[in-house]
Amino acid sequence: MSLPRRNFDTLIIGAGGGGLRAALQLSQAEARVAVVSKVFPTRSHTVAAQGGVNAALANVLPDNWHWHMFDTVKGSDYLGDQDAIEYMCRAAPRAVYELEHMGVPFSRLDNGKIYQRAFGGQSRDFGGEQAARTCAAADRTGHAILHSLYQQNIRARTHFFDEYFAIDLLRDRDGTVLGALVLEIATGEPLIIEAKTTLLATGGAGQLFRTNTNALINTGDGMAMALRAGIPLQDMEFFQFHPTGIAGKGMLITEGVRGEGGYLLNGEGERFMERYAPKAKDLASRDVVSRAIYTEVREGRGCGPNKDHVLLKLDHLGVDVVAKRLPGIRETVKTFLYLDPAVTPIPVYPTAHYTMGGIPTNRYGQVVVPEHNGPEEPVLGLYAAGECACVSVHGANRLGGNSLLDILVFGRAAANHIIGELKQSRYHRPMNDDSVDQAMARLGRWDRRDGSETVDGLKRELQTVMEQYCGVYRDEAVLREGVAKVIELEARLQNAHITDHSKVFNTARIEALELENLMDIALATVCSALERRESRGAHSRVDYPERDDVHWMRHSLFHKEGQRMDYKPVRIKPISVDPFPPKKRVY
Amino acid sequence: MRFSIYRFDPDKDSQPYMQDYVLDEAKIWPGMMLLDALLELKAQDETLSFRRSCQEGVCGSDGMNINGRNGLACVTPLASLKSPIELRPLPAQPVIRDLIVDMSQFYTQYRAAKPYLINEDPEPEVERLQSPAEREQLDGLYECILCACCSTSCPSFWWNPDKFLGPAALLQSWRFLADSRDQATDLRLDELEGPFKLFRCHTIMNCVEVCPKNLNPTRAIGRIKELMLKRSM
Numbered sequence: 147m148s149l150p151r152r153n154f155d156t157l158i159i160g161a162g163g164g165g166l167r168a169a170l171q172l173s174q175a176e177a178r179v180a181v182v183s184k185v186f187p188t189r190s191h192t193v194a195a196q197g198g199v200n201a202a203l204a205n206v207l208p209d210n211w212h213w214h215m216f217d218t219v220k221g222s223d224y225l226g227d228q229d230a231i232e233y234m235c236r237a238a239p240r241a242v243y244e245l246e247h248m249g250v251p252f253s254r255l256d257n258g259k260i261y262q263r264a265f266g267g268q269s270r271d272f273g274g275e276q277a278a279r280t281c282a283a284a285d286r287t288g289h290a291i292l293h294s295l296y297q298q299n300i301r302a303r304t305h306f307f308d309e310y311f312a313i314d315l316l317r318d319r320d321g322t323v324l325g326a327l328v329l330e331i332a333t334g335e336p337l338i339i340e341a342k343t344t345l346l347a348t349g350g351a352g353q354l355f356r357t358n359t360n361a362l363i364n365t366g367d368g369m370a371m372a373l374r375a376g377i378p379l380q381d382m383e384f385f386q387f388h389p390t391g392i393a394g395k396g397m398l399i400t401e402g403v404r405g406e407g408g409y410l411l412n413g414e415g416e417r418f419m420e421r422y423a424p425k426a427k428d429l430a431s432r433d434v435v436s437r438a439i440y441t442e443v444r445e446g447r448g449c450g451p452n453k454d455h456v457l458l459k460l461d462h463l464g465v466d467v468v469a470k471r472l473p474g475i476r477e478t479v480k481t482f483l484y485l486d487p488a489v490t491p492i493p494v495y496p497t498a499h500y501t502m503g504g505i506p507t508n509r510y511g512q513v514v515v516p517e518h519n520g521p522e523e524p525v526l527g528l529y530a531a532g533e534c535a536c537v538s539v540h541g542a543n544r545l546g547g548n549s550l551l552d553i554l555v556f557g558r559a560a561a562n563h564i565i566g567e568l569k570q571s572r573y574h575r576p577m578n579d580d581s582v583d584q585a586m587a588r589l590g591r592w593d594r595r596d597g598s599e600t601v602d603g604l605k606r607e608l609q610t611v612m613e614q615y616c617g618v619y620r621d622e623a624v625l626r627e628g629v630a631k632v633i634e635l636e637a638r639l640q641n642a643h644i645t646d647h648s649k650v651f652n653t654a655r656i657e658a659l660e661l662e663n664l665m666d667i668a669l670a671t672v673c674s675a676l677e678r679r680e681s682r683g684a685h686s687r688v689d690y691p692e693r694d695d696v697h698w699m700r701h702s703l704f705h706k707e708g709q710r711m712d713y714k715p716v717r718i719k720p721i722s723v724d725p726f727p728p729k730k731r732v733y
Numbered sequence: 734m735r736f737s738i739y740r741f742d743p744d745k746d747s748q749p750y751m752q753d754y755v756l757d758e759a760k761i762w763p764g765m766m767l768l769d770a771l772l773e774l775k776a777q778d779e780t781l782s783f784r785r786s787c788q789e790g791v792c793g794s795d796g797m798n799i800n801g802r803n804g805l806a807c808v809t810p811l812a813s814l815k816s817p818i819e820l821r822p823l824p825a826q827p828v829i830r831d832l833i834v835d836m837s838q839f840y841t842q843y844r845a846a847k848p849y850l851i852n853e854d855p856e857p858e859v860e861r862l863q864s865p866a867e868r869e870q871l872d873g874l875y876e877c878i879l880c881a882c883c884s885t886s887c888p889s890f891w892w893n894p895d896k897f898l899g900p901a902a903l904l905q906s907w908r909f910l911a912d913s914r915d916q917a918t919d920l921r922l923d924e925l926e927g928p929f930k931l932f933r934c935h936t937i938m939n940c941v942e943v944c945p946k947n948l949n950p951t952r953a954i955g956r957i958k959e960l961m962l963k964r965s966m
Contacts (some may be wrong), residue, residue: 185784186836188879189792203859246860249850249914251871258862283875289791290875297849334830355890361787395764414848478789481766481808625859646780648744654779 149327149338149582154180154305155568157325157341158718159312161187163195163288163550164532165347166295168564173302175565178227180339182307182328184363184656187296191349191361192553195288196474197265197402198280199245199554201238205259205280213270214279216726218548221267221431222541223683224699225381226658226729227717230537234548234555241554242281247452250294252283263471264294264405267431267545267733276429280547285400285474310337311656312367313343314585315375315528318578323375323527325577327585331656334649334721336589338582342571343527343564346372347557348514350533351667353660355498355617356609359391359398362662368534369544370663372505373670377515377525378703378712380536382503382667383675383685386544389435391497392518393455397482398499399475399492401546404428406471408460410439411491412447418456423733430733433684440618443495450493457491464488474622496618501546502684503674504536506703511535511560516703521714529564531556538701541716542683592658601612601658604642608661608668610636616672621688625676632668637661639665670704677711678702695728708721734761735817736774738781742830749828753817754778761811768795768806768816773893783832790945792879796823796885797832803943804880825894839881842898847924848905851917867913874908876946877901883940883950889933897933898925900940900950906931907953910960922961931957937943 154173158165161183172179183190202209215233219226246252246260253261260281268277281645283290299306313327315388325341333589348368352360369379389410390399404410412418422438423430436680439456442448449457458470468476468488479487508514508522511531518525532553539552615628639662646654680694681687718725734756741749754774761770768785775781783806784794790808795807798821800814810820820891822877852861878916884890884899905927909915925931931954 185786185792185794186840186879189786189794191787191792193878194787194791195787243860247850247852247856249909249912251875251912252860254865254868256865258864260860264924286876289878293875294850300844301847332835361792363786378929474791481790484764558851600776601779611795633904644779648742648780648830650742650744651782651833653775653782 149336151338151340152180153340153574154178155342156180156564157182157339157344157348158343158346159326159419160190160348160349160534160709161306162190163192163292163295164557165298165345166292166563167554168345168531169304169485170295170299170302171558172563172564173299173304177565177568180305180307180341182310182312182326182339184309184311184331186305186308188293190292192288192292194361194398195550196285196400198263198282198547199242199550200244200265200290200545201258201281201551202235202278202279203239203242203262203281204725205255206262207300208270209277211238212723213272214238216272217267217269218539218545219726220273220731221543221545223543223693223731224695225538225541225682225701225716227538228720228725229717230539232723233509234539234551237555238551241551241558241620244436245291245294245554248294248298250283252281257298263402264429266401266404266429266547268429276426280402280405282402284470285402285472288550292493302342302730305673311659312371313589313659315371316577316581316585317375318575318581321525322575322654323525324575326432327582329589332651334652336586336662338577340574340577342574343529343567344526345511345564346530346534347532347562348534350501351664352498353664354500354609354612354668354671356613357391357394358498359388359396360499365660365663366501366534366667367663368530369504369662370666371512372530373666373706375504376707377513378705380503380506380701380703381538381674382670382704383678383702384542384683385498385671386432386500386502386684387436387496388499389432389439389496390458390494391499392479392482393493393495395482396497397478399458399494400472401432403458403460403472403475405621406460406467407463408458409460411457413449413453414447417531417534418442419449426733431543434733436618437686439496454497455493458494460487461489461491495623499551500544501533502536502542503542504534505530507535507537509537509559510563511556511564516712516714525729530562532558540686562676573708592644592655593647594643595647598642599638599642601642601644601654601661604635604660605664607699608632608664611635612671616675619686619688620675622676625672628672632665632672636665636669666706669709673709673711674702674704701730734758734770735783737817737819740819740831744890749774757840763939766807767799767809767811767814770811771806782830791878793880796880796882798822798824798966801888805880805882807946822922823881825891826885836881838894839884839899839901842902843879843905846898846902846906847917847921848909850909850912851920852914853916861914863913870911870913871908873948874904874911877904877948880945882945883945885941886943888937889935892928893933896929898930900954903931903934904948904950904953907957910957922964925957925961943958
């Protein structure tokens with residue numbers, strides 16, 4: 147079959163902050179770059195980020211990148227790779243200044259500098275007093291950044307394929323990535339995009355869980371594409387539950403609320419975080435606060451008629467501070483709960499939020515896999531950045547404010563490496579038809595008209611299974627059952643069909659393809675969680691409550707083929723400073 | 734709860750039509766939003782097509798015409814709507830399918846407003862300074878989510894979508910004119926000269942009425958006109 151083709155120097159899949167930061171760097175270097183996104187770029191989930199982006203600007207309190215690095219390593223529960231973390235923290239101030247120069251409307255201090263607020267897990271002087279490191283545009287920082295990046299890409303004349311869905315990566319027999327097969331959603335027509343280099347920037351997979359803070363589009367498409375291309379996923383057992391989603395609904399309430407002075411109360415009116423984190427209290431790391439809320443509720447100290455949540459109090463901040471610093475969450479709470487958080491506390495509960503794991507990369511954004519020469523051999527032609535990637539700067543637990551930083555720093559770093567690569571590769575390598583046929587088969591599978599299962603039904607079941615069997619607290623028996631349940635659902639997916647066979651803007655087909663992606667990632671998550679027999683960061687095993695650095699200070703790698711686990715060491719050696727050796731993690 | 738929804742699939746329908754749907758009362762919960770209801774209806778009928786993503790009013794995907802008024806389905810409480818709920822695509826745009834419109838014209842006008850900061854000075858090593866008062870000028874402007882509820886409710890945009898930039902694009906135009914860091918005031922004003930791009934706004938104010946983010950494009954347009962007047966004097 148002869149399919150239409152386009153060719154570019156670089157294909158970027160995903161138009162959130164990571165993809166757009168990379169695209170801008172490449173367009174400004176006059177590379178021919180195509181950005182493929184299943185939604186119009188400003189609808190990508192970066193738009194929903196609220197609290198801010200971390201950088202040691204020291205605009206409010208003394209700060210430096212080395213303290214930021216310490217906090218990030220500690221926050222990661224020592225699973226983060228220290229070379230990548232050093233790189234990110236050192237690059238942070240420049241990344242933020244660049245955004246400011248692009249026009250991001252950061253909030254300002256009286257002296258005209260960028261406003262910074264306190265956030266969880268931040269300290270001065272390697273574990274000392276609270277720092278103020280999070281640069282904010284009110285509580286709409288993600289929106290401000292995503293729109294500015296898109297706007298600058300318009301100026302730089304980046305080529306966009308809006309509302310195109312990526313089906314699969316295309317590889318040659320040596321495994322070099324040559325681009326992707328994509329689908330124009332509006333017409334249902336497939337298109338081959340050939341590229342010398344491909345960057346995956348497709349975001350996370352929050353839709354794995356029933357109650358989540360994520361957009362419906364967060365189905366981990368790039369991660370699943372990598373799995374199907376034979377690339378393992380790293381550290382998938384580490385999924386972040388944000389302490390403060392709106393109870394029962396899931397909308398995100400930024401950590402910035404606590405950064406501005408808000409705090410949590412249990413059903414007895416007690417400021418319970420003082421018991422769990424005597425020093426940092428409500429601004430301890432997210433994994434710590436989420437477990438504390440979960441424990442309060444489980445032990446009968448929840449709020450409300452069903453005692454199933456806790457309260458986030460911010461009315462003492464005053465209407466002016468709430469209106470000026472937290473206008474977005476005020477609007478959200480008014481819309482969804484009919485109450486004004488400047489007057490009444492918000493009911494909150496831990497909610498699935500962020501995928502720490504992902505496609506393994508080095509700090510240049512190159513996707514790396516265990517091959518003959520070592521555990522981290524680059525896959526030629528393939529890069530990944532942002533939430534879909536695992537560099538790993540977040541390790542077992544991400545600090546608030548580090549995700550926006552991650553996408554900026556590594557979107558840019560990947561683009562810079564690609565620019566170097568493009569100088570050496572002047573021609574496109576020949577395309578492999580087998581690879582195209584396989585991708586087309588994935589698409590064609592949904593043309594069939596028989597089958598007893600529905601996509602919507604299976605998705606709901608999968609989300610419930612993940613919540614019940616792979617939530618905040620885990621143990622061997624529950625996880626074993628979880629693995630069995632996901633495998634059963636995956637088998638039933640073979641028997642699913644859709645009733646919409648139109649070529650025009652067929653959203654049923656897109657949702658079917660997204661469910662396939664979610665299913666692959668669910669299996670990676672639950673299998674990785676079963677095998678890691680320790681508690682570290684966001685992965686809490688009731689049956690193995692302690693961190694075990696002797697056996698488990700290593701990254702997990704899940705291979706789709708044979709559902710095989712593999713491991714590789716943590717890169718504990720930073721670039722220029724001394725390593726931070728593992729210590730007991732107290733806040 | 735009863736719905737009457739605009740349906741059109743050019744792959745099989747020769748003409749658009751309105752289709753009735755019923756959502757079982759047992760599936761309705763307190764605080765349910767219109768988008769939640771649409772997702773339930775889609776579970777019953779996969780062919781019903783609409784855009785959606787964030788479900789909390791920040792991505793701007795699910796703009797549609799709800800009982801005659803443009804709005805975002807995800808932040809419109811079901812309980813606020815009169816039954817049967819009539820849903821149509823955003824007005825006066827080419828329909829791709831069902832509630833999904835072709836927004837090319839809207840995006841073209843957005844790009845025409847040069848919606849990016851222009852400052853040709855050498856970049857400083859740190860941030861450019863901006864006082865809190867200067868920054869406050871951008872409040873009510875930068876929050877736009879490009880949902881197109883405003884422009885597609887504007888009669889001036891209906892008649893001249895290729896010539897009049899429309900409220901969303903003009904709000905962006907003022908967002909950069911109002912930014913103390915931007916240096917392209919003359920260029921921006923020059924490009925808005927003429928009877929159409931800016932001056933087709935007849936302050937009908939539908940845009941203000943429907944904006945789900947409570948922004949005020951009419952006021953922004955007024956500020957641009959004032960600035961133009963000041964410049965010509």
